Amino acid sequence: PMAFILDQPLRLSINGIQVVSIVILGIFHAGIVYMLYNLLIKSEGALLASFSNYIVPVVGVLLGYLILKEMLLIKHFIGICI
Structure with missing residues (x-):
């Protein structure tokens, strides 16, 4: 809440390239990492996966x-x- 009051992030102007970059980082990269993390849990167990963090x-x-x-x-x- 303080960031919205002090920084006013909704007043930022972003262009199309920045929006595409955010979408790619948010969907594709995060999805790939989440999928790999689940595969690690499935193949090696939750203990090793937690140690990898x-x-x-x-x-x-x-x-x-x-x-x-x-x-x-x-x-x-x-x-x-x-």
Whole structure:
């Protein structure tokens, strides 16, 4: 509710390319990931699938460091260890 009051997101003007990009990200990519997650649960079980959710942030931080040359701080290492 505060975002609607402070940022007023409904006043944004978006063009057709942005709408198509949002639809593609929302439908196709999310659908594919959801389908793969269900296949993982079916083939390997819910325990392994739940563990895979803990790996996603670690991979994201490492990819940011390797590809985007982002800085790694001590808090990142602490988060990875936790």
